[in-house]
Amino acid sequence: MKRPRIGVFKFTSCDGCQLSLLNLEDELLDFVGLFQVAYFREATDRPLRGHLDIALVEGSVSTERQRSHVVAVRERTRYLVTVGACATSGGLQALRNWADIDDYKNAVYPSPAIIETLPCSTPISDHVYVDYELWGCPVSSDELSETLGSFLLDKRPGIPGYSLCMECKRKGIPCLLIARSAPCLGPVTRAGCGVLCPSLERPCYGCFGPKEGANIDSLLNVFRKSGLSHHDCALLLDKMNTSAYRKARTREGPP
Amino acid sequence: MKKLKKEHLRILFGGLTESHRVIGPKIEGGVVVLAEIAVHDIPAGFEDRQMAGSYRLVTGERPEIFSFSAGPDSFKRFLHPPVSEMFAFKSSRTAIAITAPDCQGKPLAFIGVRACDIAALKLYDKVFLGGAEKDQCYESRRKDSLVIALDCSYPGDNCFCHAMGTGPSVMDGFDIALVELDASFLLEAGTIAGQRLLDVLSLEEVTEGDMKERSSRTERCLGMMKKSIRTEDLPGLIYRSLDHPRWMDIAERDLECGNCTQVCPTCFCHSHYDFVRLAGISPRAREVSGTRVRKWDSCFSRNFARVHGGNFRPSRRARYRQWMSHKLAYTFEQFGLPGCVGCGRCITWCPAGIDITREVEALRDVR
Ligand code: SF4
Ligand code: SF4
Ligand code: SF4
Numbered sequence: 001m002k003r004p005r006i007g008v009f010k011f012t013s014c015d016g017c018q019l020s021l022l023n024l025e026d027e028l029l030d031f032v033g034l035f036q037v038a039y040f041r042e043a044t045d046r047p048l049r050g051h052l053d054i055a056l057v058e059g060s061v062s063t064e065r066q067r068s069h070v071v072a073v074r075e076r077t078r079y080l081v082t083v084g085a086c087a088t089s090g091g092l093q094a095l096r097n098w099a100d101i102d103d104y105k106n107a108v109y110p111s112p113a114i115i116e117t118l119p120c121s122t123p124i125s126d127h128v129y130v131d132y133e134l135w136g137c138p139v140s141s142d143e144l145s146e147t148l149g150s151f152l153l154d155k156r157p158g159i160p161g162y163s164l165c166m167e168c169k170r171k172g173i174p175c176l177l178i179a180r181s182a183p184c185l186g187p188v189t190r191a192g193c194g195v196l197c198p199s200l201e202r203p204c205y206g207c208f209g210p211k212e213g214a215n216i217d218s219l220l221n222v223f224r225k226s227g228l229s230h231h232d233c234a235l236l237l238d239k240m241n242t243s244a245y246r247k248a249r250t251r252e253g254p255p
Numbered sequence: 256m257k258k259l260k261k262e263h264l265r266i267l268f269g270g271l272t273e274s275h276r277v278i279g280p281k282i283e284g285g286v287v288v289l290a291e292i293a294v295h296d297i298p299a300g301f302e303d304r305q306m307a308g309s310y311r312l313v314t315g316e317r318p319e320i321f322s323f324s325a326g327p328d329s330f331k332r333f334l335h336p337p338v339s340e341m342f343a344f345k346s347s348r349t350a351i352a353i354t355a356p357d358c359q360g361k362p363l364a365f366i367g368v369r370a371c372d373i374a375a376l377k378l379y380d381k382v383f384l385g386g387a388e389k390d391q392c393y394e395s396r397r398k399d400s401l402v403i404a405l406d407c408s409y410p411g412d413n414c415f416c417h418a419m420g421t422g423p424s425v426m427d428g429f430d431i432a433l434v435e436l437d438a439s440f441l442l443e444a445g446t447i448a449g450q451r452l453l454d455v456l457s458l459e460e461v462t463e464g465d466m467k468e469r470s471s472r473t474e475r476c477l478g479m480m481k482k483s484i485r486t487e488d489l490p491g492l493i494y495r496s497l498d499h500p501r502w503m504d505i506a507e508r509d510l511e512c513g514n515c516t517q518v519c520p521t522c523f524c525h526s527h528y529d530f531v532r533l534a535g536i537s538p539r540a541r542e543v544s545g546t547r548v549r550k551w552d553s554c555f556s557r558n559f560a561r562v563h564g565g566n567f568r569p570s571r572r573a574r575y576r577q578w579m580s581h582k583l584a585y586t587f588e589q590f591g592l593p594g595c596v597g598c599g600r601c602i603t604w605c606p607a608g609i610d611i612t613r614e615v616e617a618l619r620d621v622r
Contacts, residue, residue, distance in 0.1 A: 003538075030533035149531050153543065158528050162513060162556035165606075169517035170337035170551055172328065174284030177606050179310045187512035187606045201284065212557045213571065215510045218607055222308065 004053035004151065007039035009073055011059030011066050012093055012121060016138040017084035018042045018058050023141050031145075034152060052077045054151055056144075060086040062093060062121040074128035081147060082124045085137040089209050089244035092137075093121040097243060123243065132157055137207040137240040140192050160191040161212040164204050167191040173198045181226040183236055188214035188248075209241040210248040217249060256443045257458035258465060261320065264440065268294040268366075270452055275364035275401060278333055280326065285312050287326035289333075289365075297367075298323060305412040305599070308608030317409070319435050321367055324411030327604050329372050329520035330365050334379065334396050337517075337551045341392075341527065345544040358392035362399035368429070369407055370422030371414070371598040375520035376402070377428060381590045382523045401448060404429035406469075407476050413599030415482040415612055421596045423476045436468050482599065482612045485619075490584030496618040497576070505614060506572040508607045513553035515601035515609075516578065521586070521594050526552040526559065554578050579611065 008018055022042065024031060039048045055077040061067055074080055082088045090097070096104055101119040105112035124130055134143050143159060150157040160167075164186040168175070176182035176198055184203035190211040197204050210216065220233045228236075237245040259267070271277050272293075280287045281296040287303065290296075301323050302315035315322065343354040368376075383393040407414075407423040416422030425432045430449030434441040441461060444450035516522040531545035552559050554577050560568035568574050586594030595611065602610045 024533075027533040030536075034533060034536060034538065145533055146530075149533055149536060152536050152538065153531060155529075160556075161558050162553070163511070165512040165514050166517060166551070166553060166556065169327075169514060172288060172332060172337070174286035174288060175310075175327070175514070175604060175606075176284075178308060178604055179285045179312075181309070187510040187514070211511075213511055215508075215571065218508050218510055221508075222606055222608070 003034060003036040005038040005051065006035040006054045006056065006148075007048065007052045007073070007077070008037075008042070008056045009039070009058065009069075010041065011057065011070065011087065011124070012062040013059030013084065013086040013091065015042065015058070017087075017136075018056075020083070020138045020141050020144060021056070024145055027145055031148065035148070050076070053079065054148075055080045056083050057081065057087050057124050058083050060090045060093060060121045060123060061127055062118055063116060064118065067118075067127060070124060070127050079131045079151065080124075080128065081132045081134060082130050083134045083139045083144065085135065085207065085209060085240040086121075087124045088133045088135050089241045090121045090123045092240045092242070094243040095238060096121060098238075098246075121243075132159065134159065135190050135208040135241075136192055140194065142194075143192055162191055163187055163211045164189045164191045164193070164195065164198075164208065167193075168195045168198050171195050171199065176201065176203050177222075183223045183226075183228060183232075185219070185236060188216050188219050188245075206237070206239060206241055206245065209244045214245075214248045216245060256441055256461050257453065258461050259440045259442055259456055259458055261439055263456065264320070265294040266456060267452065270455055271364045271366075271401070271403075274362065276361045277364045277366055278330075279366040280321075280323065282312065286310060287312065287323050289326070289328035289330075292366075297321070302409075303411065305603045306608070307413070307602050307610045308605055310603050318437065319408050321405055321408060321435055324407065324409060324414065325369055325372070325598060325600065327518045327600060329518075329598075329600075330368065330376055330402075331379070331520050331523075333363055333365075334376075334393055334400070335383070335523065335525075335551075339392065339549050341547040341549050343544070343546045344529075345542065347540070347542045356392070358395055360396075362401070363396060364401040364403060366403045367405045367433075368402050369405060369416075369598070370425045371416040371419075371596040372520050373402065373404055373425060373428040374416075374419075374421035374592075374596040375598070378521050378586070378590055378592050378594065378596075379523065381592065385590070401430045401452075402428065403449075404432045406432070406434045406473065408435055408472060410476055410480040411599050411603070413482055413602040413610075414480055414597060415484055415599060416597035417477055417480055418483040418486060419593055419595060419597035420486075421593075423480070424473055434469050434472075436465060436472070439465070441465060441469060482602075482610075484583075484595075484597070484612050484615050486593075488619075489615075490587055492615070492618060493580050493584035497580075499618050501614065501617045501620070502572045502576045504617075505575050505609060506570065508609060509571050509575050510607050511555045511557075511571050511574060512606060513555040514604050514606065516553040516555060517551060518600040518604045519582075520598060520600070521582070521596060522553070524552050524554060524559070525549050554581070575609075579614065582611070583615065 147157040182203040190208040383390040404425040582594040
């Protein structure tokens with residue numbers, strides 16, 4: 001049997017999610033045995049040629065060149081999977097979507113004129129069809145391995161769409177929101193991180209993005225009743241998934 | 256019925272810990288949870304203040320050992336663990352080999368089980384043992400477990416067991432039943448296993464005064480219960496209200512987070528996942544090995560109602576309605592028992608503070 005060809009691509013991002021792939025450690029040898037790594041800049045110099053069975057795409061689209069590059073990746077790929085908050089929702093850099101890009105350029109760079117960038121940082125799914133999205137900042141290695149395994153077994157990956165609270169309750173963690181009025185984003189955030197923050201008595205701050213059908217306004221009402229201002233509430237959402245949380249707030253759908 | 260001096264509770268504990276994992280109340284993160292405990296872990300003297308969507312533990316004035324009410328956990332976490340392996344599998348070109356897990360472990364003894372949870376346990380027994388196929392792990396854990404029940408001295412602020420006909424006094428379904436009095440516990444054995452544990456204790460006779468104290472305590476507990484559900488028109492009310500506008504109003508507030516279902520002692524829904532690591536896949540030999548894992552799930556998870564071709568409960572309105580209807584209507588037909596035992600957990604642990612007692616009442620409003 002021919003090993004499926006896999007490519008790993010990077011757009012605007014910090015490389016952390018690609019590292020999650022390298023962090024598979026125990027499974028890394030199995031990974032290279034089961035897949036033919038056709039393109040992966042973190043691991044090999046091999047140039048990109050031919051078609052791909054799977055493309056793992058990290059990072060958001062924030063330059064003109066990336067816009068055409070992601071289309072080129074899609075065209076040669078059977079299954080395109082986004083990995084991480086940047087690729088799936090635009091990332092932390094999407095904070096610029098709510099400001100004037102020239103202000104940022106002028107504040108950060110000595111010669112702002114040479115910076116070529118789009119005014120917005122956007123998720124891959126704004127540009128091409130995406131087959132599966134892995135959330136997280138960074139992605140969970142377990143979900144990555146599950147998704148790759150599912151491809152080989154020809155089954156749908158078991159990526160959870162339910163809330164972090166479900167995972168939190170399974171772990172038996174005393175609820176920070178109920179017992180301490182902490183502004184925990186768990187009720188509107190997708191499970192998958194393994195409840196890292198609440199396990200350490202820190203409220204969830206949303207690395208895994210909005211869960212399916214997140215009712216964000218209702219949760220913010222709860223936070224406001226315990227004393228948070230409108231501004232504080234907005235700040236809670238404006239992090240690495242700012243774009244996705246804002247979109248989820250305005251999305252029309254059956255309540 | 257006999258009487259045990261309060262300071263001798265530790266002797267009962269001592270006898271239990273030899274043969275059992277004693278599961279009881281303990282403070283963690285400012286909350287009374289259930290865990291494997293020693294007698295001194297019981298948070299004697301603590302009181303919980305509960306509201307819809309709020310819980311605080313305070314040191315109070317109450318003289319009882321069991322001065323607090325139930326927290327988010329119940330027996331469910333131990334008899335039907337949140338994540339458990341159902342079996343390991345290995346498939347090859349010619350066969351599939353299945354290996355059952357060993358769920359035997361040291362038997363469990365639950366101490367301080369409230370009347371509402373005993374009613375929930377009866378429902379659980381029907382769910383996991385009442386059908387043609389029994390859940391083997393549940394069966395082996397349940398068969399060896401001991402239930403040491405407790406009459407509530409104080410209700411939680413969100414309790415309504417009396418309305419649901421389940422408490423606050425324990426009636427049956429126990430190995431030993433405890434009633435806490437000022438200076439002692441009243442004890443009653445409900446099974447031979449329970450009697451054996453009592454036989455080794457130095458017990459006293461119960462006086463008429465003790466019985467009076469017992470009934471006045473029950474009266475006091477009932478008098479302090481703040482919440483209620485009128486049950487006379489259930490389940491009919493639910494069936495008549497399937498298109499009530501209130502469901503829409505709830506959907507505006509509902510977070511669809513599933514906390515209510517995870518803390519509810521009668522919610523039993525779960526999903527199965529086949530978990531295969533990359534190391535378990537060998538395309539050349541056409542072998543796949545992995546485990547089937549069961550996790551608590553919820554009618555509030557979107558995927559829970561996804562079938563081939565779509566999702567038959569696409570809105571929050573439909574999901575909340577399904578949940579409440581299952582609690583207050585469908586379980587009567589399914590198991591002949593109410594699906595809500597009035598423990599109030601879903602009210603306290605709902606971040607949006609959605610209160611089942613108020614929502615049922617709202618369904619009675621003329622539209
Ligand atoms: S601590 Fe946060 S994630 Fe956990 S149950 Fe409470 S609200 Fe949900
Ligand atoms: S529905 Fe709520 S009050 Fe009723 S048994 Fe479940 S958690 Fe307790
Ligand atoms: S009723 Fe409350 S706890 Fe249950 S899903 Fe809705 S918001 Fe979450």
